[in-house]
Amino acid sequence: MRVAVVDPRLLKDNPDKARQSKSSPQADALMVATIRAVGIINPPIVFAEPGGGNGLIIDNGHRRRDGAIAANLDEIKVLVIEAANDNGAMRNMVENIARENLNPVDQWRGVERLVALGWTEEAIALALALPVRQIKKLRLLANLFPGMLEQIALGDMPSEQQLRIIAAASVEDQESVWKASKPKKGDTAQWWSIANALNKKRMYARDASFGDDLAASYGIEWSEDLFAPANEDSRYTTNVEGFLGAQHEWMTSNLPRRGAIVEVNGYGQPELPKKAERVHGKALKSDRTAMYLDREGKVQSIVYRLPDEKKSTGKDGTASGSGNGATDQPVVASKPRPDVTQRGHDMIGDYRTDALHEALGRAPIEDDTLMALLVLGYAGTNVRVDSGAGGAMFGGTRFNPHAAMLFDDEGKLVFDMDTLRIAARKTLIDVLSCRRGMSNSGVLSRVAGAAIGADAFLPNMGTVDFLECLSRQALEASCSEASVSPRSRVRETRAALVEHFKEGHFVHPAARFAPELADLSDILKARDIAAEDDEQSEDDRAESDGEEASTTQASPEVIDVGNVQADGDTQTEETVIEDDTAYSVAAE
Secondary structure (H helix, E strand, O other): OEEEEEOHHHEEOOOOOOOOOOOOHHHHHHHHHHHHHHOOOOOOEEEEOOOOOOOEEEEEOHHHHHHHHHOOOOOEEEEEEOOOOOOOHHHHHHHHHHOOOOOHHHHHHHHHHHHHOOOOHHHHHHHHOOOHHHHHHHHHHHHOOHHHHHHHHOOOOOOHHHHHHHHHOOHHHHHHHHHHHOOOOOOOOOHHHHHHHHOOOOEEHHHOOOOHHHHHHOOOOOEEOOOOOOOOOOEEEOOHHHHHHHHHHHHHHOOOOOEEEOOEOOOOOEOOOOOOEEOOOOOOOOOEEEEEEOOOOOEEEEEEEOOOOOOEEOOOOOEEOOOOOHHHOOOOOOOOOOOEOHHHHHHHHHHHHHHHHHHHHHOOOOHHHHHHHHHHHHOOOOOOOOOOOOOOOOOHHHHHHHHHOOEOOOOOEOOOHHHHHHHHHHHHHHHOOOOOOOOOOOHHHHHHHHHOOHHHHOOOOOOHHHHOOEOHHHHHHHHHHHOOOOOOOHHHHHHHHHHHOOOOOOOOHHHOOOOOHHHHHHHHHHHHHHHHHHHHHHHHHHHHHHHHHHHHHOOHHHHHHOOOEEOOEEOOHHHHHHOHHHHHHHHO
16 A cells, blocks of 8 residues: 555546445535545545556545545545455445444534634634534534433434523533433434423523613623624523513613503503503603513513593682693602512412412311311312302312222211311312412412411522512512611622521511402402391291291191190190191191
8 A cells, every 4th residue: 555646637437336326516515615625634545457557546535536626636645555356346335334424422522622723613614614503503512411412422413493492501400301301212302392391581682771780780691692693792691580670670760750660461562551542653741651671571662641631610710630731740650660570479379389288288277177178179269160050160080089088898988087187188289279370279278378377388488599589679678577788789689698598497478378358358248248148048037937937826727736745745836836747747
């Protein structure tokens, strides 16, 4: 074997080559671009033309020869070997069968090695004739959990969007999701499901109205979106609560003199004051500005107009009211940021439900209280019962296991009090819920929790996850209750509270079970209506009894029955009226 330098145009095709099908134009373009960038790494293998000719026949490397010609190379290196009896047909076949393309993980490791040697992503892409986007996609593998890399090395590659979502999550979160979603041997991974489980909403810096000071105050750290266009700010954060809190504080500080911060409805549209009209044309001096956050978290503002107040004439004939002066009109106060965000209320619902169920399972409950709780449970907003009175209860078989505890082997209703108490508790655990959504039992579940002391089962809420859901004023209020000095930055205040409650127990007032009296207004109204119905029923029964008594006194048959004896005892008239059995005997 020897190395020779030859003109690639002089190399002849091997009629016995194994690869007869043409390669794709994209693959040929990649080959040419690679040769132009780094040259031919593995020289073609050739052998002398049989019969004493001076030509060289290609044993392996036809595409490299063609690429060198397309790249306008005048000379390339080749390895000259001894000719085989079969013109190298077997060697060529084995070489092509044994060759395997690099899997994505090996490609990524190769790219990282080039980067470590000083290559830029653009240079690597040019050398390999690949889009820069593909190189960046491969580099995302550096952020993946090792178990996922093993799956990708098998050729099971997620889509670009799925890979971006997975790579943006922490390795700890990836590991947790992968353990639950890891495919069986030989199967492909459900990357869409894994991506959905790890997906976190992104809030982009280009949509932020606040500056670096508020970003630092709310603990916002920006990450780069590798796939965003190069001409725009691609920084983002997954700290949604912090982003929205900083936006809200910025709006409060930059609110116009006649402005207000308003909420948005389910369609993402601002909810203006009653009878207000949005102004689409030229604004007047008396018009007002409403600021709000849209679904993307961006600060938006619109102009609206309130109707003119009606003028009233005083006794002296002069007009009173606001008149035309804009300064006489009341200024709409802006809504402060709520103490607890929607995510915080979701967490409170979960905390309450878990605490209520634990209390129902462990706390001592008197029998009369247990009976009252069963009534409350069936009055919850998540219960419907099919009956002659209308309505429907979903999932009737759901309570079969609890009812089955009250039967013996012969299907008879046989139980002791302990079994009945256990079945009642389990039924309540299945019925009562404080979670938000369709399963919520409503305010009655909070009444039930307060009745059995479920507050004692609430977890420590002095954690970063929950405290991130509190506004600045709510955090400072919690500091005063815990004798912790508020810091100048929200993030530092939150960290101080977390440190303080490491060994303690913090329950936010909004999470306690006992509801306000106003929350029970509907129940109390229903109680008053029921009391009135009972009084009316009593009056109707009393009137009916009076009519029956007068009729009885006028009936001679009843009077005669009053003297009938039964078992040697003389029954009075009153006894006969009340005792149906005695009345029947007397009638006979």
